[in-house]
Amino acid sequence: MSSASNLEELYLWGNNLSGNIPGSISNVSKLRILELEKNSFFGLIPDTLGNLRYLRILDLAFNPLNGILPISISNLSTSLQELWVDHCKIRGNIPMEIGSLSNAILLDLSFNTLSGPIPTTIGRLKNLQLLNLNGNKLQGSVPHDLCGLKRLFQLSLGANELDGPLPTCLSDLTSLRNLYLFSNKLHSQIPLTFWSLKDILEVDLSSNNLSGSLPLDIGNLKVLVSLNLSRNLLSTDIPSTIGSLHELQVLNLSRNRLQGPIPKSLGDLTSLKSLDLSNNNLSGVIPKSLEKLYDLNYFNVSFNRLEGEIPSGGPFLNFTAKSFMKNYALCGSPRLQVSPCKNKIHPKFKKTALHALRYVLPTFASIIIVLAVIIVYKKGQRGNMNLATAEDLIPLKKRRRISYNQLLQGTGGFSGNNLLGSGSCGSVYKGTLSDGTEVAIKVFNLQIDGAYKSFDIECEVMSNILHRNLVKVITCCSTIDFKALVLEFMPNGSLEKWLYSYNYALDILQRINIMIDVASALEYLHLGHPIPIIHCDLKPSNVLLDEDMVAHVGDFGIAKLLGEGDSIKQTMTLATVGYMAPEYGSVGIISTKSDVYSYGILLIETFTRKKPTDEIFDGEMSIKHWMKTSLSNEIIGVIDSSLVQEMDEYFVIKANCISSIMRLALDCSAELPEDRLDMKNVVSMLKNIRREYLNNITQD
Template identity: 65%
Template sequence: MKNYALCGPPRLLVPPCKNDIHKNSQTIILHAFRYGLPTIGIVLVLIVLTIMYRRCQRRSTALPIKDDLLSLKTPRRISHAELSRATNGFEESNMLGSGSFGYVYKGRLSDGMEVAIKVFNLQTEGAFRSFDIECDAMLNIVHRNIVKVITCCSSVDFKALVLDYMSNGNLEKWLHSKNCFLDIIQRVDIMIDVAVAIEHLHNGHPTPIIHCDIKPSNILLDEDMVAHVGDFGVAKLLGEGEVMKQTMTLATIGYMAPEFGSAGLVSIKSDVYSYGIVLIETFTKRKPTDNVFVEEETIRHWMESSLPKGAIEIADVDLLRREDEYFVVKANCISSIMELALNCSAELPEERKEMKDVVVELKKIKQRLLNNIQHF
């Protein structure tokens, strides 16, 4: 642009060359050498640098953006029709499970990608709000231990979330199905993953996120048995300066903190309580809603009174047997974890641990376990 000395054939969109262009050029060069070579040299250097900078800019904008970043900034568009095709018309055989606000299906998109599709039942009270909350909360969260939202599908009469597919189901299945078993290392690793995810929700954003419904069915396992926290349908975002929120929404009985169930007050310490209950369930295989817990007796009260008798009295029978090679090592590990669970599920919120401290403590317990097993 504006380089009037350029000339050549018309197809290059430049003026035609004149016969005396060479002579004129020689004259210009001689004058340049005599009067202004230093100045022209500086100008030429600046021009070259400017051209190189602009080319680099164009090249960098043309480079492909990483999938993760692209999915954050410009979520993939997907239609109801494609989701229907992916699930064979939302066929029952493709259903993975159901929840308070709808159903989850396994699907395969047109590009071959396997996904989980959470379809909201819009006839259910709170479904619209739950969809909005999940979109707001989960589209802004990128973390190894939190289920990734690939995109949303939203119209007047249909709303769905497209999620990463977790091939190993949820922790509920692995704890309470006859054909599934987790060894002690796997259980510790899963609970570390969950603790890391919750700590990220509480401290990894300018606006803390309270999950409000931590339970085994919301802890999903991928093909490598890495745990991911999902289902943010009743999550709460704390505003600036807020430490708790009032809510009319109830979560799952047995996992709710006392102040949540009685007064509708939620804070990050509510998640800590729920985590403590899940920690107990993971190593005892007892649900907080089991029939043995009646009236004032809760799973926490049972643990508090049973722990002094020893780990063999409380642990999952498939996890700890007296004839085990590493019985003492495993028993000590489970006892330490149950003490941590009691500290997480204290009655008063201010007496509960911080999730960052839970992560540190669990990792120490795991390391002691590994060191002792290797020593033996």
């Protein structure tokens, strides 16, 4: 073997080779890849391997070597990219010299008997993407030096004897996708900075001594798929913001000291497959909102202080008594080994109540009549007063009253310097309220036909809907000659600005996130509201971005509410040319599928930076047909050139991702309404595309 001087790659894995690894293999001086895993080699790793100056991959995994890591391994520093020495019974310390492997991308020393501290010199491995030290006997704290590994996507330090707090600087690892620190002796609170890792996919901090509470900031981890914080000392309530982790599939908070109710917002985790809240001090009822979790196949709330009726719909049809045992006072089906729920009023109580009502009701009715007379009188006295104050449709407890003079002062007299933009029904100004809150004020031009109706529609629709991806209405301000909406201010402007302005740019992931936000808003309007709402005018200028680049759909000036039992509606109001569905533009028929069509066109526009009214689209060539033709030929020629170039490092991954999105866009913009997807499926498919894209980027 040692005379094969030109040999570059040697694969001997999965045999029954035994004995020592021969030191003479170092004579094969051009060797780049040496894979010896899954054999029966034993003894020391030869020092002479350090002489293989071109070696990029060294894989010795699953051999009973029972030795130590030689210091000479640092001689491979100029070449070695992957070092696999897992499951090899390696003992002793990790040598400080390991920090010399400056080109290392992957380092796996897991499931050995390594002891001592994690060398701080690992922080020098600036190219490292995967570090796996699971299943050893490492001691000391998690070194802050690891926070310098900016390219790290997986950090695995589980099943060791590490102690101390989690480093606050873990938030610097913005490329991190998987973090495994389970089964150690870590203590203190989870740093608040940790919850800023917004692109992380899996977190396992189970079986430690972590204390404190779960903060509201947990809701920042928007793409999190798995979260395991079980077997710690966490206390206080579960924050309701956990319901915004819409990608979450596994949530395990068992064996802590959590208290308070189970948040109803957990019902928003529609991707959830496993939920374990057992062995805590949770109280109250099991929310019926959890019946919406149709993918949930494991559920455990045993050993808590829960009471009330166990939900019976959705996934609860499949759970057994084991999921609910040892609680305070749960009731429900006999198969769950709990008491039956007592829904009927006891006859004796019923008789007493009727006897009391015989005397109470007349008195109560008299009081109501007197109050009604007083209210009518006072209304009559105020009938002729014309106060320029807000008369919003938001429920009373949330209502904020803002006068016309406050709006006038907050916008500098509706100065042109504060003008954000103009539309078909009026202008939008930036304003500052007396408490310093920045707002957007949409002032309706009452000289334009339909302005009054548009104002009424927006007040009716937007004041009664609430979703993180819809522009929030603070109040509606109305007098005889002034109509305005006071809206949440979006500091990053519209999607149109980011697509077409010279000094703005969006990468692939930002565009995907924005379009998921828009799709989520439409899903809520179509399916999450008691009365389905059709937006009717979806386009880039009506998609606004907040300071975190989260998208919010706005401008409901021509929105329509479907009547009870209706699936379509006819209207004379036309929307923006290019985005209207065929049946809308030709005969005025609208439905939720009309919005789906507009969304498909918007999706194409977002990734091509071509408006549907661009001059290249004339005659039979629409933006939809243009994209359909390009998908079957060469899609790269039509995609926004700032997103992908043939020389890009991840060219194939990016091209495949955008192709999948464009196929989805064409399914949304099908000619016939019945052939289009619904927004629930669109949201799910787009999230799957994002997840696959992130996984491919990190694994490539």
